[in-house]
Amino acid sequence: MILGPIGFTAPWLLLALAALPILWLILRAVPPAPVRRMFPGVVLLLGLRDDDSVTDRTPWWLLLLRMLAAAAIIIGLAGPVLNPEEKSAGTDRGPLLIALDASWASARDWAAQRELLDGMLAEAGRKSRPVAILRLNDPETPVFQAAEAWRSRLTGLEPDAWVAAPDMIETAISGLGDDTFETRWFSDGLAHDGRDVLLDAFEARGPVSIYESPRPVLALAPAQVSEGLIQLSAHRARTAGIRDILVEAHGRDPSGVPRVLASLPLQFAENALEVQGDLSLPAELRARLTHFEIAGQRHAGAVSLTDDSLKRREVALIAGREDREGLELLSPLHYLEQALQPTADILDGALIDVLPANPDVIVLADVATLSGAEQSALLEWTQKGGMLLRFAGPRLAASDISRDTEAPLMPVRLRVGGRMVGGAMSWGEPKALAPFSEDSPFHRLAIPRDVTVSAQVMAQPDPTLADRVIAQLSDGTPLVTRKRIGEGQVVLFHVTANAEWSSLPLSGLFVQMLERLAVSSALTAPEAKDLEGTIWKPVQVLDGFGKLSDAATLPGVSGDRLVAAALGPDLRPGIYDGPDRRLARNVIPADPTLTPTSWPARLPVTGLTRPVEAPLGGWLLALSLVLLMADILASLGLSGRLMPARATRAAVIVLGGLMLLPDAGKAQDEKAQLATSEVVLAHILTGDAALDEAARAGLFGLGQTLFFRTSVEPVDPIGINLESDELAFYPLLYWPITPDQPTPSAEAYTKLNTYLRTGGMILFDTRDANIAGFGASSPNGIKLKQLAASLDIPPLERLPDDHVLTRTFYLLQDFPGRHSGRPVWVEAAPPDAEKIEGMPFRNLNDGVTPVVIGGNDWASAWAMDERLNPIYPVGRGFAGERQRELAYRFGINLVMHVLTGNYKSDQVHVPALLQRLGQ
Numbered sequence: 031m032i033l034g035p036i037g038f039t040a041p042w043l044l045l046a047l048a049a050l051p052i053l054w055l056i057l058r059a060v061p062p063a064p065v066r067r068m069f070p071g072v073v074l075l076l077g078l079r080d081d082d083s084v085t086d087r088t089p090w091w092l093l094l095l096r097m098l099a100a101a102a103i104i105i106g107l108a109g110p111v112l113n114p115e116e117k118s119a120g121t122d123r124g125p126l127l128i129a130l131d132a133s134w135a136s137a138r139d140w141a142a143q144r145e146l147l148d149g150m151l152a153e154a155g156r157k158s159r160p161v162a163i164l165r166l167n168d169p170e171t172p173v174f175q176a177a178e179a180w181r182s183r184l185t186g187l188e189p190d191a192w193v194a195a196p197d198m199i200e201t202a203i204s205g206l207g208d209d210t211f212e213t214r215w216f217s218d219g220l221a222h223d224g225r226d227v228l229l230d231a232f233e234a235r236g237p238v239s240i241y242e243s244p245r246p247v248l249a250l251a252p253a254q255v256s257e258g259l260i261q262l263s264a265h266r267a268r269t270a271g272i273r274d275i276l277v278e279a280h281g282r283d284p285s286g287v288p289r290v291l292a293s294l295p296l297q298f299a300e301n302a303l304e305v306q307g308d309l310s311l312p313a314e315l316r317a318r319l320t321h322f323e324i325a326g327q328r329h330a331g332a333v334s335l336t337d338d339s340l341k342r343r344e345v346a347l348i349a350g351r352e353d354r355e356g357l358e359l360l361s362p363l364h365y366l367e368q369a370l371q372p373t374a375d376i377l378d379g380a381l382i383d384v385l386p387a388n389p390d391v392i393v394l395a396d397v398a399t400l401s402g403a404e405q406s407a408l409l410e411w412t413q414k415g416g417m418l419l420r421f422a423g424p425r426l427a428a429s430d431i432s433r434d435t436e437a438p439l440m441p442v443r444l445r446v447g448g449r450m451v452g453g454a455m456s457w458g459e460p461k462a463l464a465p466f467s468e469d470s471p472f473h474r475l476a477i478p479r480d481v482t483v484s485a486q487v488m489a490q491p492d493p494t495l496a497d498r499v500i501a502q503l504s505d506g507t508p509l510v511t512r513k514r515i516g517e518g519q520v521v522l523f524h525v526t527a528n529a530e531w532s533s534l535p536l537s538g539l540f541v542q543m544l545e546r547l548a549v550s551s552a553l554t555a556p557e558a559k560d561l562e563g564t565i566w567k568p569v570q571v572l573d574g575f576g577k578l579s580d581a582a583t584l585p586g587v588s589g590d591r592l593v594a595a596a597l598g599p600d601l602r603p604g605i606y607d608g609p610d611r612r613l614a615r616n617v618i619p620a621d622p623t624l625t626p627t628s629w630p631a632r633l634p635v636t637g638l639t640r641p642v643e644a645p646l647g648g649w650l651l652a653l654s655l656v657l658l659m660a661d662i663l664a665s666l667g668l669s670g671r672l673m674p675a676r677a678t679r680a681a682v683i684v685l686g687g688l689m690l691l692p693d694a695g696k697a698q699d700e701k702a703q704l705a706t707s708e709v710v711l712a713h714i715l716t717g718d719a720a721l722d723e724a725a726r727a728g729l730f731g732l733g734q735t736l737f738f739r740t741s742v743e744p745v746d747p748i749g750i751n752l753e754s755d756e757l758a759f760y761p762l763l764y765w766p767i768t769p770d771q772p773t774p775s776a777e778a779y780t781k782l783n784t785y786l787r788t789g790g791m792i793l794f795d796t797r798d799a800n801i802a803g804f805g806a807s808s809p810n811g812i813k814l815k816q817l818a819a820s821l822d823i824p825p826l827e828r829l830p831d832d833h834v835l836t837r838t839f840y841l842l843q844d845f846p847g848r849h850s851g852r853p854v855w856v857e858a859a860p861p862d863a864e865k866i867e868g869m870p871f872r873n874l875n876d877g878v879t880p881v882v883i884g885g886n887d888w889a890s891a892w893a894m895d896e897r898l899n900p901i902y903p904v905g906r907g908f909a910g911e912r913q914r915e916l917a918y919r920f921g922i923n924l925v926m927h928v929l930t931g932n933y934k935s936d937q938v939h940v941p942a943l944l945q946r947l948g949q
Contacts, residue, residue: 036110036111036112036114036646040107040108040109041108042108043104043107043108043109044104044105044108046104047101047104047105050097050100050101053096053097053100054093054097092661092664092665095657095660095661095664096657096661098657099654099657099658099661100654102650102651102653102654102657103650103651103654105650106646106647106648106649106650106651106653106654107647107651108647109645109647110645110646110647110650111644111645111646112644112645112646113644114153123157123159124159124210124211124212124236125159125160125161125162125174125209125210125211125212126150126154126159126160126161126162126211126212126214127161127162127163127164127172127174127211127212127213127214127232128147128150128161128162128163128164128213128214128216129164129166129202129213129214129215129216129232130163130164130165130166130187130216131166131167131193131194131215131216131217131218132165132166132167132168132187132188132189132190132216132218132574133167133189133190133191133192133193133194133218133220133574134189134190134191134192134193134218134329134330134331134574134576134617135193135218135219135220135247135329135331136189136216136218136329136574137189137328137329137330137574137575137576138243138245138247138327138328138329139243139245139638140188140189140574140575142243142638142639143216143241143243143638144184144187146241146638146639147184147216148181148184150214151177151178151180151181151184152177152181154177155176155177155178155181159177160174160175160176160177161174161175161176161177161180162174162175162211163180163187164202165190166194166198166199166202166228167190167192167193167194167198167598168190168198168599169194169198169199169201169202169205170205171205171207172205172206172207174211182717182772183772185753185772185773185774185775185778186772186773186774186775188573188574188575188776189329189574189575190573190574190599191330191571191572191573191574191576191597191602191603191617192596192597192598192599192602192603192617193218193220193222193597194222194224195223195596195598196223196224198598199223199224199225199227199228200224202228203227203228203231206231206232206235208235209235210235210236211235211236212236212237212238212239213232213233213235213236213237213238213239214238214239214240214241215229215232215238215239215240215241216241216242217240217241217242217627218242218247219242219243219245219247219267219626219627220247220267220624220625220626220627221625221626221627221628225627229630238633239633239634239635239636240629240633240634240635240636241635241636241637241638242627242635242636242637242638243637243638244637246266246267246268246270246273247266247267247268247331247624247626248264248265248266248275248324248327248331248332249264249265249266249331249332249617249618249622249624250262250263250264250265250277250322250323250324250331250332250333250334250618251263251264251265251334251616251618251619251620251621251622252334252335252614252616252618252619252620253322253334253336253340254620255339255340256308259308259309259310260308260309260310260311260316260340261306261307261308261309262277262294262296262306262307262308262309262322262334263304263305263306264277264296264298264304264305264306264324265303265304265618265622265624266298266303266304266624267303267624267625267626268303268626269300269301269302269303271300272297272298272299272300273297273298274295274296274297274298275295275296275297275298275305275324275325276293276294276295276296276324276325276326277293277294277295277296277307277309277322277323277324277325278290278292278293278322278323278324278325279291279292279293279294279309279311279315279319279322280319280320280321280322280323281315281318281319281320282318282320283318288320291311291315291318291319292309292311292315293325294307294309295307303624316340316341316342317341317342319336319340319341320335320336320578321333321334321335321336321578322334322336323576327576328575328576329574329575329576330572330573330574330575330576330603330617331576331617331618332576333572333576333616333617334616334618335572335578335603335604335605335614335615335616336614337605337611337612337613337614338548338611338612338613339613342373342374342375343373343374343375343389343390343391343548343549344374344375344377344387344389344390344391345370345374345375345376345377345389345390345391345392345393345549346376346377346378346379346381346384346387346389346391346392346393347366347367347370347376347377347378347393347395348381348384348392348393348394348395348397349394349395349396349397349527364528365527365528365529365535365536365540366393366395366527366535369535369540369541369544370544370549373545374391374549377389381400381404381407381408382403382404382407385407385408385411388411388416389416390416390417390548391416391417391418391419391548391549392408392411392416392417392418392419393419393420393421393527393549394418394419394420394421395420395421395423395526395527396421396422396423396424396425396426396526396527397420397425397426398425398426398428398429398431399429399431400439405438405439408439409438409439409515411518412439412515412516412518412519412520413515413516413517413518414516414517414518415516415517415518416518417518417519417520417521417547417548417549418439418515418518418519418520418521419520419521419523419547419549420439420440420520420521420522420523421522421523421525421526421527422486422487422522422523422524422525422526422531423526423527423530423531426444426487427444427487431444432444433445433446433490436492438515439515439520440513440520440522441498441511441512441513441520441521441522442489442490442492442494442495442498442508442511442513442522443489443490443492444487444488444489444490445487445488445489445490460482460483460484460532461482461483461503461504461505461507462477462479462481462482462483462503462504463477463481463483463501463502463503463504463509463534464501464502464503464504464506465477466500466501467500468562468563469500469563470500470501471500471546471547471609472500472501472510472542472543472546473560473562473563473564474559474560474562475539475542475543475546475560476539477539478537478538478539480533480537481532481533481534481537481539482532482533483503483509483525483531483532483534484531484532485525485530485531485532486503486507486509486524486525486531486532487524488507488524489507489508489511489524495508495511498511498512498513499511500512500521501543508524509523509524509525510522510523510524510543511524521547548611556589556593556613557593558589558590558591558593558594559590560589561588561589561590561592561593561608562588562589562590563588563589564588564589564608564609565586565587565588565589565608566586566587566588566589566592566606566607566608566613567581567586567606567607567608568581568584568586568587568602568604568605568606568607569581569604569605569606569607569612570604570605571584571602571603571604571605572602572603572604572617575776578604578605579819579820581604582815582819583815584602587600587601587606589608592606592613592615593615597615597617601615602615603615603616603617706759708743708744708745709742709743709744709745709761709929710744710745710747710748710759710760711729711732711733711744711747711748711760711762711764711925712729712747712748712749712750712760712762712763712764713725713726713728713729713747713748713749713750713763713764713765713766713889714749714750714752714763714764714765714766715749715750715751715752716766716768716771717771717772718768718771721766721768722749724766724889724890724893724901724902725747725749725764725766725889726747726749727889727892727893727894727895727901728764728888728889728890728891728892728893729747729764729889729892730746730747730893730894731892731893731894731898731900731901731918732744732892732918732921732922732925733745733746733747734894734898735892735918735921735922736921736922736925739922740839740922740926742925742926742929744925748760750763752774752778752781752782753774753775753777753778756781757781757782757784757785757790758784758785758788758790760790761790761791761925761928761929762790762791762792762793762924762925762928763785763790763791763792763793764792764793764795764888764889765792765793765794765795766795766797766889767794767795767796767797767810767813767814767817768810768813769809769810769812769813770813771813771817773816773817774817776820779820779821782821783820783821783822786821786822786823786880786881787822787880789878789880790880791878791879791880791881791882791924791927791928792880792881792882793881793882793884793888793924794814794818794881794882794883794884795847795884795885795886795887795888795889796808796810796811796814796883796884796885797810797849797885797886797887797890798810798811798885799847799849799850799851799852799884799885799886799887810885811885814883821881823880823881824857824858824880824881825857825858826855826856826857826858826881826883827855827856827857827858827859828853828854828855829845829853829854829855829856830859831843833856833859834927835856835879835882835923835924835927836923837923838923838926838927838930839919839922839923839926840919840922840923842916842919842920842923844916845884845886845916845920846886846891846913846916846917846920847884847886847887847888847889847890847891847892847917847920848886848887848888848890848891848902848904848917849885849886849887850886850913852884852885852886853884854882854883854884854886855881855882855883855884856879856881856882856883857879857880857881878927878928878931879927882924886917888917888920888921890902890904891904891913891914891917891918892917892918892921900914904917
């Protein structure tokens, strides 16, 4: 029942208010009225005043106090709720289905949506309504269960960076079944294909209501380059008057720190749905850009990722002068300069002078001989990821380079001389190009009919030649060959860079081939047919909030799907690495159309903001207790039994009782004070009562062992709630993994990452070493990967034999818990950490590893009861007790490592350790 802003969960109890008048009459009769009798001796008492007089009836204000106390009890028990959830259209009973778009557009008001959803689940829980949640962009068959079960999962519920495709809508409809239920649809505010069919399916099963944020949807299209300027285009779904926005260009500064490198203010006109602007940046800043973002819009649609198409590459053009002997480095050739100038920055200068600038590409046009210093420096540059592009010519054909043996900076061996029309190895007529093979970077490029080759340098037959040919003539003669050198590559065009030997430099195909080789920046997005047969590996992906994260183990994507397929769980927006370039797949296409939703008039559409639902029953019951205490004091005072001193003591007792009411904030303060004054070992609460108790007992047992064996004296361990507790006070967190524990919220992950970066350590224990090794497809291992996906975890390696954890207190080579034989993973050592001859370990003074990961169930091996007896069995007989002892030693080493760092890696400890090791 709802009366204005207040609702009641048990309104039938309000009927007791009708008994208040009867209660008034009863209270007036207590104490009973005295019997009046005339007594002659009363005349002697006339005029006397008694200081301790007692009233003959209950005063009206005391009666009112008692009535208010009774009313407070009745109303409090009736379950009053301030701002209760209003009834939805149709019914407030039966199953409830909550449908979520959960797309990138939903992320703009996700906090408000989750808060409203929590209130709905609380209301459904009070009415014992079964609830199911259906995510339309990742649909599964709805499972109706208790509302409280869904409330515990809300922290891990986040939007995705894609929208529901038509096939996902069909999957959602097929899983609805035939039962009736009420539907509450949380819309993202945008119209999508298949919405009408889904709405009909929902309405066929019961009443439907819509919840949608009124805030406009803003989006940012991919950046384009035109005449040296970066063109940015912002879009909105509805015309909402004049609006100013700020587009920020994000990238990394020279030290590698992410920063806002530039910004561009834009303004939507009164009735405009799109606004454009140009941003001018120098080549150095353009090369550092990672993405553009609309300031203040926290969703993936407001982020535009950049790739190689936006970054102007630096190309050094070097050619040999023909009128002098030896190598002379002059200006680039005409055709190469004309092809590259619109899309690349051309560098001039000698080879030795250009290399320190670290260009992306170096082009050698008919350069045959390099000096020793030039060849060594060029080879080192190529091995580090540079691209060396070489063109043939008369000087290269006449030289002895790469004849008997393959030169380091040539992809193939060459025959003496060349092949040309009318020459010794004569062609009857110029040759055309053959279609490019599927494994060629030029695959599916159209070959003009007028492109012919009249002369070329010939490749020497070799077992590796077939794998290095990426373009050939119609008779099978290699035209372009390529070889990988370290992280870079060298490519040889077997013709000249001008039109002397072929008409290729005169055609548009020449420019396209340079783009495919990533010599220049492509100004247009590739088409699906151009990328068929290629596989692209995701490097970074966007989540629904527009945050970039590492792609981890996501599988590769075929090139045609990357360009043309709809985004979804198998194709996420992000940065993808291909054979020779990097592509960005953005949430918003190049020419987007944002269409707002248009719901039928019969459907109620509600916003996401509403007053917070607040139960009032506890406050009213507390008020009734205060009123009853005041009634007791007033009754004692009226009867003359309450002296001033007693009244003061009674008031102190009442106030003290009120101060002893539970206070969550005070409990938090006490926990923080304890953690800052003592050494406290903490464990993450998983929601599994048995597992949390095992973790507490394990850390209690480890703490007792530390107390008796070391100078560390920990107090009783504490369970940590990631959502509400501060983590900075605890040197070590033990995190047992279960398959069904909730995923922390974004705020909790922020606290965890800050904890890891500031010296804290987390011991992840999958507890599955008896059934699977770490990294295997066990439920706990899979859950660990999900939980750790948002954590800033450094590269890991198996715990090496010389790690400081093996000797912080005990010398250890094995680290068992209740299980044994599985590896333990820690932060990887730096690449330059080398073992010195004669020393038993490397010098690893690098700080504390932020994470330790394993699955040996250490808490069960450490666990003790209050009498310090082991709780869980470990192994059998003496071997089991030895295993438990090693588990304790590992725990001691772990705590000592956290508290003291890597001091045991100092060379001052070498003599003592060598003596202990018997060396």
